[in-house]
Amino acid sequence: MADWPGTYERIVLAVGHPAAIKMVAQYGGTPLYLPMSIPKDHALAQLIGHDKASDLVEEFGYGSLIIPLGVEETYSKKRRQIAALLQNEQSHSAIAHDLKVHVRTVERVAARLRNPSSDTRQSSLFD
Numbered sequence: 581m582a583d584w585p586g587t588y589e590r591i592v593l594a595v596g597h598p599a600a601i602k603m604v605a606q607y608g609g610t611p612l613y614l615p616m617s618i619p620k621d622h623a624l625a626q627l628i629g630h631d632k633a634s635d636l637v638e639e640f641g642y643g644s645l646i647i648p649l650g651v652e653e654t655y656s657k658k659r660r661q662i663a664a665l666l667q668n669e670q671s672h673s674a675i676a677h678d679l680k681v682h683v684r685t686v687e688r689v690a691a692r693l694r695n696p697s698s699d700t701r702q703s704s705l706f707d
Contacts, residue, residue, distance in 0.1 A: 594639035
């Protein structure tokens, strides 16, 4: 299995990677209430299928489950989308709202675009 954060890995094990990606896209970063028994018309059942939604309840139990924001592939995609929207001169708040990310994430991407050397996620080859 890939090196995924704990909760995300448990979700993948319960419902599979394609369904987990759908859940992150729809609910990432927010709590999702899991009822004791998932009705067929429940939003989660509509999104990933009733059987998979029931498997999720079996894995985590009923109650509130905070869905992780995603994995690195999702973050990379979001950063590219943010950069494209910044080029169109949309406001930081509008981008954050449209892409369902924190405004600080948009601000960090904007800062890296203005000054690529400010990106401290990777050390320089010559340090």
